[in-house]
Amino acid sequence: MPFADLREFLAFLETKGELLRIREEVDPMFGIAAYIRKTSDIQGPALYFESVKGSSVPVVGGLFATTKRLLLALGAPDHAQAVRLLVESMENPIAPVLVPGGLCKEVVYTGDEVDLGKLPIPTYSSKDGGPFITMGVAISRDPETRIRNVGLYRLQVKGKRRLGLNAQQLSQQLYRVEAKNLGVPVAIAIGTIPELLIGSQWHAPYGVDELGFACAIHRAPIELTKATTVDLEVPASAEIIIEGTVLPKEREIEGPFGEFTGYYQPAVPKPVIEVTAITHRKRPIYLAGLTGMPTTDNHVLKQGSIEASYHLALKRNFPGVKAVHVPNCGGANFLLIVSMKKSQQFEARSLIAAAMSLAGPKYVIVVDDDVDVYDLEKVLWAVSNRSQPDEDVIMLPRLLGAPLDPSAKSRRTMSAMGIDATIPLDRPFPDMVEIPGIDKVPDFWRK
Numbered sequence: 001m002p003f004a005d006l007r008e009f010l011a012f013l014e015t016k017g018e019l020l021r022i023r024e025e026v027d028p029m030f031g032i033a034a035y036i037r038k039t040s041d042i043q044g045p046a047l048y049f050e051s052v053k054g055s056s057v058p059v060v061g062g063l064f065a066t067t068k069r070l071l072l073a074l075g076a077p078d079h080a081q082a083v084r085l086l087v088e089s090m091e092n093p094i095a096p097v098l099v100p101g102g103l104c105k106e107v108v109y110t111g112d113e114v115d116l117g118k119l120p121i122p123t124y125s126s127k128d129g130g131p132f133i134t135m136g137v138a139i140s141r142d143p144e145t146r147i148r149n150v151g152l153y154r155l156q157v158k159g160k161r162r163l164g165l166n167a168q169q170l171s172q173q174l175y176r177v178e179a180k181n182l183g184v185p186v187a188i189a190i191g192t193i194p195e196l197l198i199g200s201q202w203h204a205p206y207g208v209d210e211l212g213f214a215c216a217i218h219r220a221p222i223e224l225t226k227a228t229t230v231d232l233e234v235p236a237s238a239e240i241i242i243e244g245t246v247l248p249k250e251r252e253i254e255g256p257f258g259e260f261t262g263y264y265q266p267a268v269p270k271p272v273i274e275v276t277a278i279t280h281r282k283r284p285i286y287l288a289g290l291t292g293m294p295t296t297d298n299h300v301l302k303q304g305s306i307e308a309s310y311h312l313a314l315k316r317n318f319p320g321v322k323a324v325h326v327p328n329c330g331g332a333n334f335l336l337i338v339s340m341k342k343s344q345q346f347e348a349r350s351l352i353a354a355a356m357s358l359a360g361p362k363y364v365i366v367v368d369d370d371v372d373v374y375d376l377e378k379v380l381w382a383v384s385n386r387s388q389p390d391e392d393v394i395m396l397p398r399l400l401g402a403p404l405d406p407s408a409k410s411r412r413t414m415s416a417m418g419i420d421a422t423i424p425l426d427r428p429f430p431d432m433v434e435i436p437g438i439d440k441v442p443d444f445w446r447k
């Protein structure tokens with residue numbers, strides 16, 4: 001649903017009972033994380049921390065701790081329609097619009113005035129290497145093609161003006177130019193409209209500007225304004241903007257960090273950002289987000305975009321694909337469930353082979369289109385009743401795997417297993433039980 005800024009989304013959530021104010025002082029060192037962990041585990045409300053130890057800036061967290069709030073952000077009545085909206089948005093991008101000025105520049109700090117320590121940046125898990133910015137949308141350009149990239153990457157606070165960077169395509173931009181001693185200017189937007197956060201989660205091919213996707217989710221151009229110290233445009237209504245440059249040929253130890261798998265990612269050398277400006281709205285709000293054992297902000301926020309991109313990739317060759325689910329328990333990554341209307345014997349098996357090549361799904365389950373992929377009990381019912389392990393399980397060793405799999409024998413390797421839980425077409429299958437008149441029962445449980 002189009003929101004003008006984060007504050008509008010928060011006000012909307014408050015009217016739905018989906019945002020709770022915490023008035024007692026909370027410590028950014030583990031305290032905020034503990035609260036978000038708790039609300040995530042009980043599928044509770046997002047939290048507005050009014051009083052944060054050591055900072056005058058309030059913090060919002062757990063915004064995407066539940067799928068319900070992701071659907072509220074998208075204005076989608078259910079999970080399937082949310083994915084449909086995201087698929088349509090990937091196929092029909094909208095360009096952003098440049099506006100003069102912008103609330104995000106109401107207060108400006110540059111050069112020596114910059115101090116990341118003034119922001120209430122939380123430390124999340126006990127062995128984390130320090131405080132991490134986890135919900136900052138990084139905007140940058142390929143220095144040669146000037147094509148924009150938008151991604152959300154954790155940033156470790158390393159000093160008043162220094163951040164550690166653990167990035168995918170932003171790092172690729174750096175690798176392309178650093179031999180010429182060039183850095184990559186970057187702007188990090190914290191506290192944006194939810195559509196931009198969701199849009200940042202499309203792992204699009206290098207050279208695709210994810211802002212087009214974000215604007216399509218927003219159903220209108222997102223307003224951008226010129227950044228202050230870098231040649232980039234930033235979301236005008238963001239709460240906080242951090243500007244800087246990813247430095248060429250510099251690496252520093254980054255991490256450890258408690259990751260979405262529920263395990264730590266160890267500390268290794270990573271690129272570094274030198275911060276040149278912090279700008280913010282008057283009385284800014286800092287947006288925190290938890291990563292850790294499912295389910296957290298990390299899983300819910302990326303889930304829809306991953307499902308939409310898998311849906312597009314698989315549908316191209318398998319037109320019978322109906323729905324795609326990457327459950328949070330699989331890190332919204334390692335486990336993929338697809339429903340399809342099968343028209344050929346073995347079609348589901350071929351789909352499994354295709355899905356295994358997406359370098360993420362380690363387990364792939366395919367069900368018929370009468371099974372709701374978002375209902376894990378029904379999915380496991382189909383596995384239990386419609387498949388035989390000797391015929392319907394496919395195992396492939398030695399494949400390219402997703403990063404961070406704690407069980408991988410070496411980096412980015414995996415084996416994969418598929419279960420074809422669709423009804424075989426080459427032999428009779430029993431009739432499913434049904435009860436006539438179920439559609440005529442009134443909603444007697446509704447008050």
Ligand SMILES: Cc1cc2nc3c(=O)[nH]c(=O)nc-3n(C[C@H](O)[C@H](O)[C@H](O)COP(=O)(O)O)c2cc1C
Nearest residue numbers: 151152153154166167168169200201202203298301
């Ligand atoms: C809360 C959260 C934290 C994330 N942290 C990282 C990170 O530190 N590094 C990373 O590469 N991806 C991270 N991701 C996933 C990326 O944002 C996502 O894959 C995105 O599509 C990457 O954009 P890119 O393909 O343009 O690099 C995170 C996602 C979420 C929701």
Ligand SMILES: [Mn+2]
Nearest residue numbers: 149150169204
């Ligand atoms: Mn990208």
